[in-house]
Amino acid sequence: MKEKYDVPIASESEFVEYMLSQMAAFGLPCTQQQAKDFYVYYARMIETNKYLNLTGITDMKEVVVKHMIDSLSCYDPKIIKSGSSIIDVGTGAGFPGIPLAIYDRTLHVTLFDSLKKRLTFLESVIDELQLTNCKTLHGRAEDLSHQDYRESFDIATSRAVARLPILLEWTVPYVKQGGYVIALKGAIYEEEVGESDKALSTLKASIEDVRTVTLPTLDDKRAIVYIKKNRKNTWEISEKTKRNQG
Numbered sequence: 001m002k003e004k005y006d007v008p009i010a011s012e013s014e015f016v017e018y019m020l021s022q023m024a025a026f027g028l029p030c031t032q033q034q035a036k037d038f039y040v041y042y043a044r045m046i047e048t049n050k051y052l053n054l055t056g057i058t059d060m061k062e063v064v065v066k067h068m069i070d071s072l073s074c075y076d077p078k079i080i081k082s083g084s085s086i087i088d089v090g091t092g093a094g095f096p097g098i099p100l101a102i103y104d105r106t107l108h109v110t111l112f113d114s115l116k117k118r119l120t121f122l123e124s125v126i127d128e129l130q131l132t133n134c135k136t137l138h139g140r141a142e143d144l145s146h147q148d149y150r151e152s153f154d155i156a157t158s159r160a161v162a163r164l165p166i167l168l169e170w171t172v173p174y175v176k177q178g179g180y181v182i183a184l185k186g187a188i189y190e191e192e193v194g195e196s197d198k199a200l201s202t203l204k205a206s207i208e209d210v211r212t213v214t215l216p217t218l219d220d221k222r223a224i225v226y227i228k229k230n231r232k233n234t235w236e237i238s239e240k241t242k243r244n245q246g
Contacts, residue, residue, distance in 0.1 A: 005049045010060035015039045019064050025216040026069050030103075037102045037129050038068055044128065045093060048121050054093040065215050071096030072103055073213045074157065074182045074224045082106045084154040087174050089141055090114075090161035094122050096184060097157065101134040110153070112137045141170035151176050151232060159184040164192035164225065165199040172203040175229045181205070187221040204231035 016035040023030035042063050045054055057066050074096060080086070083106050088097030091111040101109040111122050111134065119136040126134050137149075156171040156179075164183060171181045185192060193210060200206055205227050213222040 007058045009043050009046050012039050022064055022216045041125055044125055052117055065217055067095055068099050069215055071099035074184055079180055086155045087112055087153045089156055089158045089171050095159050101131050105133050107133055109134045110137050114140050149174055154179045156181045164196045168199040168203055172205050172229055173233050177229055177232050179229050181227040183225040185223050185225055189223040205229045
């Protein structure tokens, strides 16, 4: 395991050049300084990945496309408005929360995860990049959404955490009425959407948009699912969901 993830780190100039070119290809503006901030994040992630399993994707070009740009593919300023509060549920190595916080420093991003070691890594990135708009939260979704954090955020994001019906149970309770859950999904997103009617009804939410995503250099199938919370919840997480989470 250690040998597999003990990989060389690309130079800053190489990373920045590739990041800028692929962001342009995707159609998102990106400044030199933003690209340099993404480089610091990439470099610290690869360093830490030698002893803490953060990601199986370590090639610089794949990190840019499959982690950084994939995370930013959900960025729609009409929904993720300036100054929005975001909770990134099951953030893992920080995706999509850290890229969103780097890309738009007006956002207030909370990185939520159950593994303290990952959050310690993320806190070091936050400190080094002076991401004063970003903080961490340790715990499990079913333990916090019904306490102080219920209906506290404009947006909940999640990437590669759970199938959509379960994910809705974990995320919708955090979102204010009129807010959004933004789920970054892979190839079976249509199947997951089809399974979600009961959860959407129970949670008083609705799917507002499903946008297919094509990342630069890739031809795989991805989508962003935007779910709007229409009314407040008076609902508790099911025992089945608790077992899945545990």
